[in-house]
Amino acid sequence: MNFHLSAHDVKTPAIALNGIEKSFDALKVLENISLVVSPGEVVALIGTSGCGKSTLLNIIADLLQPDRGEISVNGAVNNLRSDRDRIAYMFQEDRLLPWRSIRANVAFGLEAQHMDRSTRRAKADAMLAHVGLSDFAKSWPHQLSGGMRSRVALARSLVVEPRILLMDEPFSKLDPQTRSQMHGEVIRLQKMHGITILFVTHDIEEAVVLADRIVMMSPRPGRIRSIKTLDLSRPRIPTDPVVSEQIRQLRVEA
Ligand SMILES: Nc1ncnc2c1ncn2[C@@H]1O[C@H](COP(=O)(O)OP(=O)(O)O)[C@@H](O)[C@H]1O
Ligand SMILES: [Mg+2]
Structure with a gap:
């Protein structure tokens, strides 16, 4: 990246x-x-x-x-x-697509870019690992808790490598512990990539x-x-x- x-x-x-x-x-x-x-x-x-x-x-x-x-x-x-195209927007609701797997939700933003399927998949999986959801790549949105869905939404925002x-x-729907975990994640990714937030x-x-x-x-x-x-x-x-x-x-x- x-x-x-x-x-x-x-x-x-x-x-x-x-x-x-x-x-x-x-x-x-x-x-x-x-x-x-x-x-x-x-x-x-x-x-x-x-x-x-x-x-x-x-x-x-x-x-x-x-x-x-x-x-x-x-x-x-x-x-x-x-x-x-370099702006990512994480909406107030998570707006996950219910008919797509978690991996396919994260990869969604990449489909507008010229990128083959295996690259999209690899990028989505790497981002899911960042937010601690590697085990849920094949799950469906309805199978995840609100907090996990927020993490998917964050992964989907970041996978396009926004500026x-x-x-x-x-993070308003997250429990305090997950919320502070996500804060750490945002700061880490922000520092790594110099994203403006x-x-x-x-x-x-x-x-x-x-x-x-x-x-x-x-x-x-x-x-x-x-x-x-x-x-x-x-x-x-x-x-x-x-x-x-x-x-x-x-x-x-x-
Ligand atoms: N598309 C819209 N049409 C009409 N009124 C709207 C629309 N979007 C927002 N509003 C109104 O504008 C005000 C500000 O909304 P919003 O920006 O969502 O506030 P916040 O995010 O600070 O809670 C609210 O009174 C809301 O009802
Ligand atoms: Mg609002």
Whole structure:
């Protein structure tokens, strides 16, 4: 696997949003959202339910058009197709295809790429091993627990070797132990491949454990209320006094 950053990328923001606005009919959902995410950065998005977090991810993924404002991804303004292909999106629901085996679900994203069946299969299996599901390659989605399905969804997102990973409350259904296991996995894969990650969470502890910066949004219409840079070394253990103090502080602010 090789999707390291070139010198070009270091100067170019992974994601740049400038004055994004979005309404659904009379309902104004996003107001003047401007944010620059650097390559390799991990940014958490926190805000009350309905403040437009999923809408913002949908806009970045080019599933929705903003009413106003500019978006550039990997330097390509307004989402040129070639660069969008390097975005992976882990939706709020796992969206596994029930009629496909776990392996075939993970390999799904590779089918759009020019790659033979055995290569797809090998890549899918390697990614399943990363998320600890090698034994379930031939299982069906309905045979897996919610937590295991989330891990499959993560594997499916990462198998395409994205440069940018968008995740919408990715681990909210997991039990605490599996969740922290997944946090470790995300950090490990992020470090290995320099992926840029923008993720939505309700969980301040999750944001502090994973993120370089935390973006706090205001209730609808969603605006950026504040941005907090986390200057903590990794790995971040929630019970570590410095980390838990940061979590406590942010809970007060949120
Ligand atoms: N396709 C849509 N059509 C109409 N309203 C929508 C649509 N998508 C989202 N909304 C509304 O926009 C608001 C923000 O939604 P969303 O981005 O899902 O919020 P969040 O993810 O922060 O909970 C909500 O009030 C929601 O009902
Ligand atoms: Mg949402």
